[in-house]
Amino acid sequence: MLAALAFVAGWPLARTIWFGFTDASLGSLADAEWVGFANYLEWFDYGDGEGEWFGLLADAAWWEAVRNTLFFALVTVSIETALGMVVALVLNARFPLRGLVRAGVLVPWAIPTIVSAKMWAWMLNDQFGIINDLGVRLGLLAAPVAWVASADTALIAVMIVDIWKTTPFMALLILAGLQMIPEDIYEAARIDGVNPLLVFWKVTLPLVAPAILVAIVFRALDALRVFDIVYVLTPNNASTTTMSVFAQQNLFQFDQFAYGSAASTALFLVIGLVTLGYLRLARLDLGN
Amino acid sequence: MRRAVGLAKRIGFWALVALILFVSLFPFYYAILTSLETGTAIFEPNYFPEVFDLRNYAQVLGQGSFPRNVLNSILVATATVAISLFLGVTAAFALARIPFRGRKLLLLTVLSVSMFPQIAVLAGLFEMMRFLGLYNTLGSLILSYLIFTLPFTVWVLTTFMRDLPIEIEEAAIVDGAGPWDIVRRVFLPLMGPALAATGLLAFIQAWNEFLFALTFVASNETRTVPVAIALISGASSQETPWGPIMAASVIVTAPLIVLVMIFQRRIAAGLTTGGVKG
Incomplete structure (x- = not known):
């Protein structure tokens, strides 16, 4: 098992990092030669004292991808946590048909990401989409919006799909935390006549916090590497290009294998740093 | 009041x-x-069914390589599940029962692999698939999918196995059973539910995967369904054939929804231990 994991994960990771320091191209992987940090940052001298910085760290398109990804991750994870909490509270209540409702809530999670992106691309279609139709009918939209095509709304469209698709996952993780809370606590609060909102703030939330934190880490790591939705919903759109999409484009579409590898390595570092920073915070928090 | x-x-x-x-x-x-x-x-946007026309389904299933793509997806997902369950059970047995140094660290390393961004291993895997001659074969997908199915399979099964009372095994050992017998005759029957849940989750993950399938496979005959759906296009770039795309989407999603309906309780339990995303 370990050998299998090292074979399919460890070795390719090492090779990706190595390719980031070479001049490899898609057609000539074998002849790749070491070029140091040139893919990351290099001063290109024009010979007359003038020059320019090149490389990933000087690439405006890369930094836009970084901004898009961080913004996407921050917004989607926050909204998914809030909505997931609401859904989890509902599913934690005892009511008839609860199993059926839980199964219904799980449906978006089970639908392949590509399929959900396509379904929403159709619903968000500027001319024939049902979202525009509904919005105009209900008076929420003054005129149909070109959700996916327009640069202002494309990232919003991507975030809507992601939130729809992954809130069930959040809800399930939070629900598991809610179900660990012993009934007696609520019983005691009810006998003391404590306001339900206060019970939520003072009892439920602190007790379920560890579960929420775990869920947020899983989701954040996942949101930082988002690829499928963007690739299908808004292809070739600079305003939604994320780090993963940037890396994939360079690797396989622009024939800049080495540059794409450098971008992949950078993404790996960003995710690693976020994880470490988070673990640090969580430990400090537990220390209190 | x-x-x-x-x-x-x-x-x-x-x-x-x-x-x-x-x-x-x-x-x-x-x-x-x-x-x-x-x-x-x-x-014409409508909210309730007005027509009932199966031509889109006939078109998707009748021409092109879509049926082949469905078959590919089934093959890849089934093989991935079988391999990761087999490796997962043996590894979980070692991790849960055989005491050795650094066991905890090992388990954490395994879990951290599932956090890997897929894109970070993409370039290296691409080179490896070409080197192994697996490029454009279903084998490349089965092999690469182990990256994300194996860690959580091992994790969930180890957690489950650790909770089984050790007395059962001791009784088996007294009766003269070897380790392999213990795994096969004692653990497997007890672990039925856990195996079903992890297997199902691994199946859904493999069925839905897109990035590797897009990269390692390049011809219509070897594609899996997600890539096939993403690449359905019309006669011109202006007309997207929404009808057939939606028919194909329903075809690949319906089985998953049925599975979720049947196994929703187990999926919920498995998800919360493994922390996986589909």
Whole structure:
């Protein structure tokens, strides 16, 4: 098992990092030669004292991808946590048909990401989409919006799909935390006549916090590497290009294998740093 | 007064339930609706079924490589599940029962692999697939999918196995059973539910994967369904054939939804231990 994991994960990771320091191209992987940090940052001298910085760290398109990804991750994870909490509270209540409702809530999670992106691309279609139709009918939209095509709304469209698709996952993780809370606590609060909102703030939330934190880490790591939705919903759109999409484009579409590898390595570092920073915070928090 | 407040509360609660269900289910309902419409009917937004036309399904299933793609997806997902369950059970047995140094560290390393961004191993895997001659074969997908199915399979099964009472094994050992017998005769029957849950989750993950399938496979005959759906296009770039796309989407999603309906309780349990995303 370990050998299998090292074979399919460890070795390719090492090779990706190595390719980031070479001049490899898609057609000539074998002849790749070491070029140091040139893919990351290099001063290109024009010979007359003038020059320019090149490389990933000087690439405006890369930094836009970084901004898009961080913004996407921050917004989607926050909204998914809030909505997931609401859904989890509902599913934690005892009511008839609860199993059926839980199964219904799980449906978006089970639908392949590509399929959900396509379904929403159709619903968000500027001319024939049902979202525009509904919005105009209900008076929420003054005129149909070109959700996916327009640069202002494309990232919003991507975030809507992601939130729809992954809130069930959040809800399930939070629900598991809610179900660990012993009934007696609520019983005691009810006998003391404590306001339900206060019970939520003072009892439920602190007790379920560890579960929420775990869920947020899983989701954040996942949101930082988002690829499928963007690739299908808004292809070739600079305003939604994320780090993963940037890396994939360079690797396989622009024939800049080495540059794409450098971008992949950078993404790996960003995710690693976020994880470490988070673990640090969580430990400090537990220390209190 | 108090009764009126209680009633209002209950109505509010059920309204919330209805809203959650509506938002969760409407896109899939609308996909079914669209898949049953052809011609101009598709371009008139409607909220309730008006026509019932199976031509989109006939088109998707009748021509091109879509049936082949479905078969590919089934093969890849089944093989991935079989391999990761086999490796997962043996590894979990070692991790849960055989004491050795650094066991905890090993388990954490395994879990951290599942956090890997897929893109970080993409370039290296691409080189490896070409080197192994697996490029453009289903084998490349089965092998690469182990990256994300194996860690959580091992994790969930180890957690489960650790909770099984050790006395059962001791009894088996007294009766003269070897380690392999213990795994096969004692653990496997007890672990049925855990195996079903992890297997199902691994199946869904493999069925839905897109990035590797897009990269390691390049011909219509070897593609899996997600890539096939992403690449369905019309006669010109202006007309997207929404009807057939929605029919294909319904075809690949319906089996998953049925599975979720049947196994929702187990999926919920498995998800929460493994922390996986589909």
